[in-house]
Amino acid sequence: MMEKSRKTTLSEVAVAANVSPITVSRALRSPEKVSAEARERITRAIADLGYVPDPAARALASGRTDVVGVLIPSVSNNVFSDVLHGIYDGIADSTLSVQLGTTGYSPLAEERLIRVFLSQRPSGLIVAGHEQSPAARRLLAEANCPVVQIMEIGPQPIDLAVGLSHFDGARAATAHLLDRGYRAPAFLGAQMDPRSQRRLAGFREGIRLAGRDGPDRVVTTPEPSSVSLGCRLLADLLARHPEADAVLCNNDDLALGVLFEAMRRNLPVPDRLGICGFNDLEMMAAAQPPLSSIATDRHGMGRMAVHLIRQRHGGTGPARGHALDLGFALRARESTAGRRG
Amino acid sequence: MMEKSRKTTLSEVAVAANVSPITVSRALRSPEKVSAEARERITRAIADLGYVPDPAARALASGRTDVVGVLIPSVSNNVFSDVLHGIYDGIADSTLSVQLGTTGYSPLAEERLIRVFLSQRPSGLIVAGHEQSPAARRLLAEANCPVVQIMEIGPQPIDLAVGLSHFDGARAATAHLLDRGYRAPAFLGAQMDPRSQRRLAGFREGIRLAGRDGPDRVVTTPEPSSVSLGCRLLADLLARHPEADAVLCNNDDLALGVLFEAMRRNLPVPDRLGICGFNDLEMMAAAQPPLSSIATDRHGMGRMAVHLIRQRHGGTGPARGHALDLGFALRARESTAGRRG
DNA sequence: ATCGTGCATGACAGCGCTGTCATCCGTCAA
DNA sequence: TTGACGGATGACAGCGCTGTCATGCACGAT
Numbered sequence A, B: 001m002m003e004k005s006r007k008t009t010l011s012e013v014a015v016a017a018n019v020s021p022i023t024v025s026r027a028l029r030s031p032e033k034v035s036a037e038a039r040e041r042i043t044r045a046i047a048d049l050g051y052v053p054d055p056a057a058r059a060l061a062s063g064r065t066d067v068v069g070v071l072i073p074s075v076s077n078n079v080f081s082d083v084l085h086g087i088y089d090g091i092a093d094s095t096l097s098v099q100l101g102t103t104g105y106s107p108l109a110e111e112r113l114i115r116v117f118l119s120q121r122p123s124g125l126i127v128a129g130h131e132q133s134p135a136a137r138r139l140l141a142e143a144n145c146p147v148v149q150i151m152e153i154g155p156q157p158i159d160l161a162v163g164l165s166h167f168d169g170a171r172a173a174t175a176h177l178l179d180r181g182y183r184a185p186a187f188l189g190a191q192m193d194p195r196s197q198r199r200l201a202g203f204r205e206g207i208r209l210a211g212r213d214g215p216d217r218v219v220t221t222p223e224p225s226s227v228s229l230g231c232r233l234l235a236d237l238l239a240r241h242p243e244a245d246a247v248l249c250n251n252d253d254l255a256l257g258v259l260f261e262a263m264r265r266n267l268p269v270p271d272r273l274g275i276c277g278f279n280d281l282e283m284m285a286a287a288q289p290p291l292s293s294i295a296t297d298r299h300g301m302g303r304m305a306v307h308l309i310r311q312r313h314g315g316t317g318p319a320r321g322h323a324l325d326l327g328f329a330l331r332a333r334e335s336t337a338g339r340r341g
Numbered sequence C: 001a002t003c004g005t006g007c008a009t010g011a012c013a014g015c016g017c018t019g020t021c022a023t024c025c026g027t028c029a030a
Numbered sequence D: 001t002t003g004a005c006g007g008a009t010g011a012c013a014g015c016g017c018t019g020t021c022a023t024g025c026a027c028g029a030t
Helices: A011-016 A022-031 A037-048 A054-062 A078-091 A107-118 A134-142 A166-179 A196-209 A227-238 A251-264 A296-311 B010-017 B021-029 B036-048 B055-062 B077-089 B109-119 B134-142 B168-181 B194-207 B228-241 B252-264 B300-311
Strands: A066-074 A096-104 A124-128 A147-152 A160-164 A185-190 A220-222 A246-249 A274-276 A293-296 A324-325 A327-330 B067-072 B096-102 B124-128 B147-153 B160-164 B185-190 B216-220 B246-251 B274-276 B294-295 B322-325 B327-331
Touching: A011 A022, A011 A037, A022 A037, A054 B055, A054 B160, A066 A078, A066 A107, A078 A096, A078 A296, A078 B096, A096 A107, A096 B096, A107 A134, A124 A296, A134 A251, A134 B327, A147 A196, A147 A296, A160 A166, A166 A185, A166 A246, A166 A293, A166 A327, A185 A196, A185 A227, A185 A251, A185 B067, A185 B322, A196 A220, A220 A227, A227 A246, A227 A251, A227 B216, A246 A251, A246 B124, A251 B228, A324 A327, B010 B021, B010 B036, B021 B109, B067 B077, B067 B109, B077 B096, B077 B124, B077 B300, B096 B109, B109 B134, B124 B300, B134 B185, B147 B194, B160 B168, B160 B300, B168 B185, B168 B246, B168 B274, B168 B327, B185 B194, B185 B228, B185 B252, B194 B216, B216 B228, B228 B252, B246 B252, B252 B274
Parallel strands: A066 A096, A066 A124, A124 A147, A147 A160, A160 A324, A185 A220, A185 A246, A246 A274, B067 B096, B067 B124, B124 B147, B147 B160, B160 B322, B185 B216, B185 B246, B246 B274
Antiparallel strands: A293 A327, B294 B327
């Protein structure tokens, strides 16, 4: 049953290269500590034998792994897959590898995964958001590896944070809508996770700052976001607030759905209805009319998170408690060109 | 520098539970071999001490890991993130974990990653596609763990395969377009990976079977797929083949771009231009007009791949060489309702 | 000639766990 | 009562690698 497919070991390489095992180990970990000739022989022996180090043995012996743990709510969400992409780009030229865990937006699952990840003594941990359970926060605070919270920047990072202010982004978008002459902007939200909550708060703040005292035009649902949900949310909104003349959507999927629903209802965009999304996925600019959105640098967040971890290992980089704001950019396109008439 | 954040070990649990270490190990691996009382004490001790097993030590001692290696070209592609989602759902109720590697469509990177993954003695390997380099194929064939090729079913799987025939899917879509009265269907393709090539071949076969001898209306590009690329490809197509009255798109992103570009050009869909995508992402049904597509069960592929690996470990499941066809479904929607007039 | 210094290398032990075999004990058939 | 048997538990060694020290050597300073 347990057929041993003979793995070449470090010792076998050592024999072939006529050095001791420890020298082979050094040639791999810190080549500069090994003489050029020895290194040469070892390199050849490794190639000849097709040797690949055993990460488990290395981890056990050294007490550390080259693994970066990544905790995100879900992989089937454009936002997180962009972040993940950035993370992979960040580790590309290193020996690091990624251990991905998905929490499904459950704090309990998150806590469990943190425990599992920490048991592997990772090189670093990247977690999405700032809403860890108290126990999870404690675990992370006591972890002896860099911990980077991504997606948003909060008041006090556990260790490091990279993200943006979703509140500010939504407020800017709201100001933009008002600026363009929309008089009754609404907010549509799905999957109301903490970041969505913050966007909603930013929307309300934007309305408040403009001195509008009208009704609170907000339609949200805990359902996961999707394009078809965008269609339904617009229908809901118009049923409840027929006067709404612009929507700030929690994310771009909803915005696309809103666009399609508006087309079905012959509501001219942007003349009768302004539409603004959040994240600025690639499709937004290609839509007809092109859809406005708040651009966020998701790829950069992932890459930067890895960068911070690597800096920390190099002894440089920002100190504990540093939050890096990657900001956002308002991409004003035709879908929010303003009311006509 | 190297502060030892004291990890509780299995031996400490053993002391606390007043049993030998090996019994604790057994209580974790195969609880039925341990008496109820001992199990009870051990469980409590584990909880009290917050013990988490060290996977590296376990891997080293047992010669295996509970890791499933997953090799996909890219994470920032809806198709693969759906598959990944399925994989995570597949392992949800097990002790398995996922090790993800992205090849960026490079056979060399793939080969390297296969080597790295195999060095961890994984419980299984899931690789996208059938186009491994000869060396990679050999590695996989000799791996002593189940290997599942996903995305498509080919002539001879290395071990197991789960997927669908992209050729048949595209042929069915082409037949559908012709069926609905479109006389000059074209094919638009981006990121012409092997699966896209197969779809193109299926398109041509569909045309051939219908006895059309017209020009080969095909526009492809090696660029990665995107919505805006769909816009550009339609522009290209119309410049070269103004008579084209329907497009089969390599994937749904392109189809969406085509729809937007058609709107910009005031080409009525489906009257003047039929549009069909591939994969049937959620947005297709929500579009206006709703877009036809070939539905593929990407989530199911991931789940099934894991299922096969778990079956194999249980000693059941299909034998080496089995290819599981998950099929496809033509979702005919308004975007291919046919020419008018 | 003597010593210290720095570099390249090696010996040794052990990381935390599990495979293998051995041991122990209670139970039941003869 | 005896022996066989099976279930529960334990002792031992070792997985492949690296941390820690120790060693050997060539070199220049004294």
